[in-house]
Amino acid sequence: xxxxxxxxxxxxxxxxxxxxxxxxxxxxxxxxxxxxxxxxxxxxxxxxxxxxxxxxxxxxxxxxxxxxxxxxxxxxxxxxxxxxxxxxxxxxxxxxxxxxxxxxxxxxxxxxxxxxxxxxxxxxxxxxxxxxxxxxxxxxxxxxxxxxxxxxxxxxxxxxxxxxxxxxxxxxxxxxxxxxxxxxxxxxxxxxxxxxxxxxxxxxxxxxxxxxxxxxxxxxxxxxxxxxxxxxxxxxxxxxxxxxxxxxxxxxxxxxxxxxxxxxxxxxxxxxxxxxxxxxxxxxxxxxxxxxxxxxxxxxxxxxxxxxxxxxxxxxxxxxxxxxxxxxxxxxxxxxxxxxxxxxxxxxxxxxxxxxxxxxxxxxxxxxxxxxxxxxxxxxxxxxxxxxxxxxxxxxxxxxxxxxxxxxxxxxxxxxxxxxxxxxxxxxxxxxxxxxxxxxxxxxxxxxxxxxxxxxxxxxxxxxxxxxxxxxxxxxxxxx
Numbered sequence: 001x002x003x004x005x006x007x008x009x010x011x012x013x014x015x016x017x018x019x020x021x022x023x024x025x026x027x028x029x030x031x032x033x034x035x036x037x038x039x040x041x042x043x044x045x046x047x048x049x050x051x052x053x054x055x056x057x058x059x060x061x062x063x064x065x066x067x068x069x070x071x072x073x074x075x076x077x078x079x080x081x082x083x084x085x086x087x088x089x090x091x092x093x094x095x096x097x098x099x100x101x102x103x104x105x106x107x108x109x110x111x112x113x114x115x116x117x118x119x120x121x122x123x124x125x126x127x128x129x130x131x132x133x134x135x136x137x138x139x140x141x142x143x144x145x146x147x148x149x150x151x152x153x154x155x156x157x158x159x160x161x162x163x164x165x166x167x168x169x170x171x172x173x174x175x176x177x178x179x180x181x182x183x184x185x186x187x188x189x190x191x192x193x194x195x196x197x198x199x200x201x202x203x204x205x206x207x208x209x210x211x212x213x214x215x216x217x218x219x220x221x222x223x224x225x226x227x228x229x230x231x232x233x234x235x236x237x238x239x240x241x242x243x244x245x246x247x248x249x250x251x252x253x254x255x256x257x258x259x260x261x262x263x264x265x266x267x268x269x270x271x272x273x274x275x276x277x278x279x280x281x282x283x284x285x286x287x288x289x290x291x292x293x294x295x296x297x298x299x300x301x302x303x304x305x306x307x308x309x310x311x312x313x314x315x316x317x318x319x320x321x322x323x324x325x326x327x328x329x330x331x332x333x334x335x336x337x338x339x340x341x342x343x344x345x346x347x348x349x350x351x352x353x354x355x356x357x358x359x360x361x362x363x364x365x366x367x368x369x370x371x372x373x374x375x376x377x378x379x380x381x382x383x384x385x386x387x388x389x390x391x392x393x394x395x396x397x398x399x400x401x402x403x404x405x406x407x408x409x410x411x412x413x414x415x416x417x418x419x420x421x422x423x424x425x426x427x428x429x430x431x432x433x434x435x436x437x438x439x440x441x442x443x444x445x446x447x448x449x450x451x452x453x454x455x456x457x458x459x460x461x462x463x464x465x466x467x468x469x470x471x472x473x474x475x476x477x478x479x480x
Contacts, residue, residue: 001269001411002095003027003079003219004109004200006181006188008242009042010212017069019205019214019225024077025057026223029271030111031079034094035060038107038183039072042244045104045160045185052094073244076183078109082135083413093133096183101145102152103160104185108144110137111219112177112198113411115476120174143170144182161186164250167239171253176260176476177410179234181217187243190217194253195260195475196236197410197466199276202247203230215242220274230275258464260475264412266451267401268309268372277463279454282312287450288400289316289370292442296321298368298396302361304328306371306383313400314370321368328367328387330356351382363391370398374430375414377421381434388435397434399441402470403427409478414469444470 005023009016020037036052049068053060057079069075078095096109114120117136120143124131129142147166161184177197182189192200201221205228207213216223217240221230234240237253262269265276272282289312296317303325305314318325332354367387374380374397384395403422408414417423421430431439442450444467455463468474 001030001081001083001198001413002109002111003030003081003223004077004111004179004181004217005219005223006076006109006183006190006217006242007074007205008188008215008244009073010205010214010244010246013073013214016072016075016214017066019216020069020075020077021057021061021066022225023216023218023223024061024079026271027079027219028057030219030269031081032056033082034080035078036094036096037061037069037075037077038096038098039069039075040105040107040183040185041071042073042186046100048098048105048107050098052091054091054094074183074186074188076107076109076181076188081413083113083408083411093135095137096181097138097141099141099145101148103148103155103163106141106144106148106163107183108137108141109181110140111179111200111411112193113409114139114175114178115409115478116175119479140170140174140178140180143173163189164239164241167191168251168253171237171239171251177262179219187241188215188217189250190234190240190242192234192236192238194237194256195466196255196464197260197262197475199261199265199270199274200234201230201275202232202234202240202242203228204247212246215247217242220270220276222271222274233275233277256475258462260464260466262410262412263447263451263465263467264401264408264469267447269412272312277455283454284451285312285372285400286316286319287453288442288447289313289318290320291316291446291450292370292398292400292440293317293320295443295446296398296440298398298438298440300366300368300394300396302326302328302365303368303370304361306369306380307331307355310370310372310400313372317368317370317398317400323368326358326361328358328362328369329383330358332356351379352386355383355386357386357390359390362387364393366394366396367392368396368398369436370400372399373401373404374399374421374434375404376419377430377434380436384435394437395435397431397436397439399439401447402441402444402467404469406469406472408469409474410466410468412469
């Protein structure tokens with residue numbers, strides 16, 4: 001999972017660099033390891049401006065360097081959350097990637113993970129192409145460059161910045177999963193794989209006089225500025241071109257049947273205020289909480305949640321069950337992630353720094369504690385003990401997704417089955433391990449029905465979602 005953002009000026013737009021930086025910051029939740037921007041002035045074919053670095057957007061893109069993007073008419077950006085490629089590698093792994101091709105510079109930003117990256121890497125290397133990283137995203141960039149080289153003689157006298165055909169050729173050679181932004185010197189392409197596995201949308205920034213100021217492609221609609229409108233979501237298998245002349249669909253590959261949109265975008269990754277598949281993520285998460293309450297029969301005094309992403313599900317659960325919602329934990333937003341500590345004792349101390357118990361709320365209470373998932377169980381074990389130490393009478397865990405039992409090979413860093421608590425323990429054993437009075441998960445059918453309830457059905461695009469990490473049923477064959 002990564003965040004990708006691209007913007008094209010529709011005319012004179014003096015603040016395009018600021019819009020790009022702000023848009024990328026709005027996608028910070030999709031990747032925190034590194035950030036980057038690449039810009040083109042819309043005229044020069046063999047030069048781009050680049051800002052890249054490890055860390056958050058606010059640390060990489062600063063007042064001192066954002067001026068490098070002054071005068072650019074197209075900018076693409078990327079926030080990295082690594083699943084393929086070395087996590088602690090050099091600046092060469094930071095996207096967007098820039099390659100010099102037969103028609104000029106091309107930059108790409110990739111969200112997803114190619115399931116057959118190892119095979120593709122071997123093919124590219126055997127063709128004599130050298131690679132500077134072990135990322136699948138660079139593979140895609142080199143495949144695009146090759147397609148351009150093979151077709152460059154046919155482009156004499158044609159629109160040199162138009163690489164629609166070359167992108168279509170590349171798409172036909174790729175397996176899932178990818179949502180891509182590809183920038184040439186004078187336009188931007190937004191591309192989604194035929195499975196629709198990762199989200200991608202397009203919008204328009206409106207100036208004060210009502211005319212278009214810029215066009216945007218983004219992983220999520222939450223990155224659109226206040227004076228923008230969401231135009232549409234890129235369809236599975238579609239290539240959309242954004243340029244100074246406007247937005248147009250230039251290619252449509254046959255979508256896969258069924259589609260395989262990642263269901264964990266709804267469970268955890270996407271921001272509540274984003275729209276995916278025509279529905280508000282917040283609404284879907286509340287629906288998951290309601291469905292979970294319908295599947296449950298517990299008696300309790302209050303419903304609480306583990307901050308922050310499970311709040312919507314807790315609200316839905318409380319609404320459906322009639323049990324009062326009360327916040328029971330406070331999350332400290334200024335500390336790092338607990339799992340990077342070197343031993344269990346330090347991890348537990350880090351969790352206690354990260355979360356505080358609202359003692360007056362939990363004393364002598366039977367608590368339904370809602371969370372969106374349990375991966376390893378270490379954090380939950382500590383939180384249950386903290387609630388009990390604060391005087392909670394009972395703690396019943398309710399997880400707003402089914403047990404995660406299988407690894408993901410399509411863009412989410414879900415560990416191997418050996419590290420997943422639900423793959424190694426039964427639900428009663430999980431309950432005993434975390435020290436809860438009971439543990440219950442939302443069913444797979446309940447999750448799918450909650451997610452698909454608000455999706456508009458069309459003749460060509462019936463909803464379909466990847467649940468491989470929950471069921472072990474992958475959309476495509478996986479060669480491990």
